[in-house]
Amino acid sequence: MTSKGKILVVDDDRLVLATVVHGLSQAGYEVIDADNGDDAILLAREHRPELALLDIRMEGMSGFDVAEYLRQSLQTPFMFLSAFADEATLTQVKELGAVAYLVKPLDIHQIVPAVESAFANIKAGSNTPRPAAAPTDSREIIATALGVLMHRYSLSRQEARTQLQALAESEQRSLDDQAQRLVEAVELLAASRPA
Structure with missing residues (x-):
């Protein structure tokens, strides 16, 4: 079976990470995973994913730090999966130009359609990050x-x-x-x- 696309999944909660990786693999995606920001950047540089799904709050580098690197250095589109939906977080998500923002708790049946939508937009050519506050x-x-x-x-x-x-x-x-x-x-x- 050919892959629907290559996605990097980053979450420091190993249960969430395993669940998302398994679900996206079952849905036909090639998945690269990391449980911290430093590994995420190394893997992104090596594997060049087409999309990244990032947790926001992690020890060490945050999902925001990883997103900034992906946007500036690799031009990789990204989306966030986070338990936080406060105004400051949402403002930073918009400023970074995320293609989507999903609020935990979600099950994989909610995540897959959002990932499919993001990949459809990427393949349609709208994968350039939006400018701040667009x-x-x-x-x-x-x-x-x-x-x-x-x-x-x-x-x-x-x-x-x-x-x-x-x-x-x-x-x-x-x-x-x-x-x-x-x-x-x-x-x-x-x-x-x-x-």
Whole structure:
């Protein structure tokens, strides 16, 4: 089976790391993993992943430090997976130009659609990091909303799109606006779960 893409996963929680690595491998990705920032940078230089999935708070180099290196030195797109959703963290995520931000706790069935969406955007040529404070790409938001619906209701991509459009029409909103509301609701729910 050919790989869907090469991804670097970095998390200092070995259980989370093992779960994410296994899930992404099962979904068809070539996965390189590290449990600290220093190893992550060495592996990124050696293997040149197409995407990195980074925990933020780790001993030594943080996920933000790794992201800064990936952006400046390797031009590797990255997304964050973190238990923290405070305003300061979100501001730094936006400034660094992350392609996505996922709030723990999440299971692998929520992570895979977000990774697939990020890879779709990369392959479509939108892998250059966004400038600081740029608005989030509406295609990315719609793809994330579709991933949520596909996972939550076991729908095909087309069925999820039809459901999202029907919801947008029933509430007299644009598709972009409805997708944004859905993604924000899911993030709010995830952030309010006890750790």
